[in-house]
Amino acid sequence: MALGSHSRSQRTALSVGLSLLTNLLIAQPTLATNVFTCYANDFVDPSHTVGHYAANLAGAQDTIVAWANEMNSYGPWSVTDKPILAPSGNKHDYMSWAPYQWPDCSKAGNKTVLTPEQMWKTCPYVNRDGLVNPDRTTINDFQSFFNLSDAVLYNSLAFTFRNQSSSVYSQNVVKFIKGWFLDAATAMNPNLNYAQMNRGPNGQHGEYTGILDLRGFSKIASGILILRKHGSSDWTAEIDNQMVAWCNKYIDWLQTAPNALQAAAAKNNHGTFYVNQLMALKLIVNDTTGATTLGRGYFGGIYKGQIQSNGDQPLEASRTRPYHYRNFNIAGMITNARLLKHADPTSNDWNTTSNGATIQTAIDFLMTTKPSATHEKDVTAEIYPNVAAVGATYGDLKGKYVNFLNVSGFPYASDASFLWDQPLAGGNTASSNSESKPISEASPHSVAPPASTSAHQASGTVGAVRPSMQIWVMYGILGIFGWRLC
Numbered sequence: 284m285a286l287g288s289h290s291r292s293q294r295t296a297l298s299v300g301l302s303l304l305t306n307l308l309i310a311q312p313t314l315a316t317n318v319f320t321c322y323a324n325d326f327v328d329p330s331h332t333v334g335h336y337a338a339n340l341a342g343a344q345d346t347i348v349a350w351a352n353e354m355n356s357y358g359p360w361s362v363t364d365k366p367i368l369a370p371s372g373n374k375h376d377y378m379s380w381a382p383y384q385w386p387d388c389s390k391a392g393n394k395t396v397l398t399p400e401q402m403w404k405t406c407p408y409v410n411r412d413g414l415v416n417p418d419r420t421t422i423n424d425f426q427s428f429f430n431l432s433d434a435v436l437y438n439s440l441a442f443t444f445r446n447q448s449s450s451v452y453s454q455n456v457v458k459f460i461k462g463w464f465l466d467a468a469t470a471m472n473p474n475l476n477y478a479q480m481n482r483g484p485n486g487q488h489g490e491y492t493g494i495l496d497l498r499g500f501s502k503i504a505s506g507i508l509i510l511r512k513h514g515s516s517d518w519t520a521e522i523d524n525q526m527v528a529w530c531n532k533y534i535d536w537l538q539t540a541p542n543a544l545q546a547a548a549a550k551n552n553h554g555t556f557y558v559n560q561l562m563a564l565k566l567i568v569n570d571t572t573g574a575t576t577l578g579r580g581y582f583g584g585i586y587k588g589q590i591q592s593n594g595d596q597p598l599e600a601s602r603t604r605p606y607h608y609r610n611f612n613i614a615g616m617i618t619n620a621r622l623l624k625h626a627d628p629t630s631n632d633w634n635t636t637s638n639g640a641t642i643q644t645a646i647d648f649l650m651t652t653k654p655s656a657t658h659e660k661d662v663t664a665e666i667y668p669n670v671a672a673v674g675a676t677y678g679d680l681k682g683k684y685v686n687f688l689n690v691s692g693f694p695y696a697s698d699a700s701f702l703w704d705q706p707l708a709g710g711n712t713a714s715s716n717s718e719s720k721p722i723s724e725a726s727p728h729s730v731a732p733p734a735s736t737s738a739h740q741a742s743g744t745v746g747a748v749r750p751s752m753q754i755w756v757m758y759g760i761l762g763i764f765g766w767r768l769c
């Protein structure tokens with residue numbers, strides 16, 4: 284056949300092929316999705332993952348898939364990636380720098396010729412609460428762990444949107460967990476001896492504050508429990524056993540190391556998040572009794588001193604960034620309540636009081652304050668997931684919480700958290716004529732990445748799905764809020 288004389292069917296095939304190719308190149312989410320947010324912490328009970336999701340959750344589902352895809356583009360992660368060794372000399376040791384510590388080289392003289400390494404060892408470091416030293420980000424272990432924990436959470440959720448025993452999303456979870464915890468070449472040692480490390484002549488050791496760095500374990504526990512619940516064929520018994528063994532060693536460290544015990548004894552957010560982390564680990568190793576004991580210890584213990592009767596949190600209010608720290612601790616309280624509810628379904632700690640107040644009282648108080656009153660920038664969005672959680676849990680008959688979110692301009696019903704902060708008014712009303720939304724190939728909210736993306740994801744070199752112009756504009760608008768709560 285001569286060139287240029289294609290039959291009709293060949294031409295059709297060619298144009299279908301071309302349009303497929305075009306679709307692959309400019310694959311776009313079907314709805315505007317929220318810009319990625321790293322929540323300070325949360326625990327997603329696997330009971331929120333079902334075979335069919337209600338129609339109003341379509342926006343949240345799309346956002347979750349977009350966030351999974353975005354996180355996948357940064358992974359896999361390993362502590363062995365960092366360019367600097369911990370003082371132990373062991374490249375498998377986790378390390379991060381204390382965020383509020385700044386070098387004072389005035390007494391070390393000669394600061395212009397000090398190399399960074401000399402500065403870290405010879406200059407005394409002083410604390411400036413609330414002021415983050417930007418050099419903290421030259422060592423990425425803490426950011427890597429946050430991204431890992433978000434990747435595990437969102438990939439596990441995205442995996443449940445299809446009724447399959449395996450998908451690129453569950454494969455990603457396994458790949459990321461193996462890379463960080465299990466593979467001999469890249470695994471992290473189960474300790475935080477150099478977390479939020481103190482530098483200077485009296486430093487070179489981690490601080491109790493560094494225990495916070497791994498609070499994302501509650502997101503990782505969510506992901507693992509979800510894969511278990513749905514019988515993912517990728518989450519094999521072998522991987523489960525290896526992960527349980529790793530977590531048991533790390534639990535030993537958290538229950539015995541002096542830094543960890545100091546975090547456990549803290550009465551403020553450090554104590555709250557210590558419980559988040561250890562309860563989550565106990566759920567991973569199936570020690571529900573131990574998790575329950577810890578959670579009850581928190582709500583019967585330091586929680587009782589954390590909220591005043593008017594809803595303020597004195598231990599957080601005294602910090603230099605009170606709006607941030609009040610929200611931060613509320614996120615930890617919510618996570619503890621959710622973890623404990625999972626460990627012991629008969630528990631009801633959302634109703635436990637501290638000086639007559641509950642988590643709801645604390646949010647009600649915070650909703651009347653403004654970050655500008657304490658000159659805090661880029662923290663406005665921190666309250667949104669907390670307000671959504673409180674509205675969903677305590678009920679929102681008068682629409683107080685939803686209105687707060689609406690007036691703030693936060694598209695809460697297309698946020699990831701809307702999937703588990705239920706029931707809360709709102710959501711995708713366009714398709715609300717159908718009772719529930721089974722996710723299928725034909726669904727307008729189909730969650731499968733395009734074939735090419737899947738292939739890349741499976742081999743670990745995925746690029747993020749390219750957002751549409753509409754989404755870029757939305758990113759720009761939402762960027763004003765400075766979303767990234769971690």
Ligand SMILES: *[C@@H]1O[C@H](CO)[C@@H](O)[C@H](O)[C@H]1NC(C)=O
Nearest residue numbers: 333334335445446447448721
């Ligand atoms: C999921 O798949 C299983 C087996 O393939 C089937 O029995 C079940 O009905 C499906 N569930 C849904 C919600 O489609």
Ligand SMILES: *[C@@H]1O[C@H](CO)[C@@H](O)[C@H](O)[C@H]1NC(C)=O
Nearest residue numbers: 392393394395396397398401
């Ligand atoms: C400054 O430090 C450099 C390198 O440590 C050293 O070679 C030099 O002699 C020092 N100069 C002074 C004036 O101390």
Ligand SMILES: *[C@@H]1O[C@H](CO)[C@@H](O)[C@H](O)[C@H]1NC(C)=O
Nearest residue numbers: 319357358423426427430767
């Ligand atoms: C973590 O994710 C953020 C986006 O939220 C990204 O900017 C950053 O580069 C990622 N870092 C690592 C180490 O993955």
Ligand SMILES: *[C@@H]1O[C@H](CO)[C@@H](O)[C@H](O)[C@H]1NC(C)=O
Nearest residue numbers: 511523568569570571572573
């Ligand atoms: C978890 O522990 C419970 C008892 O607390 C037990 O019944 C269950 O079989 C255990 N599950 C696994 C996966 O080990």
Ligand SMILES: *[C@@H]1O[C@H](CO)[C@@H](O)[C@H](O)[C@H]1NC(C)=O
Nearest residue numbers: 630631632633634676677678
């Ligand atoms: C608080 O307790 C009351 C009475 O037992 C119950 O009806 C309500 O659901 C509880 N609220 C939460 C948020 O658990």
Ligand SMILES: *[C@@H]1O[C@H](CO)[C@@H](O)[C@H](O)[C@H]1NC(C)=O
Nearest residue numbers: 682685686688689690708709
């Ligand atoms: C939120 O605001 C939008 C308009 O901006 C409105 O359509 C919607 O009904 C509001 N939702 C609730 C639950 O008040």
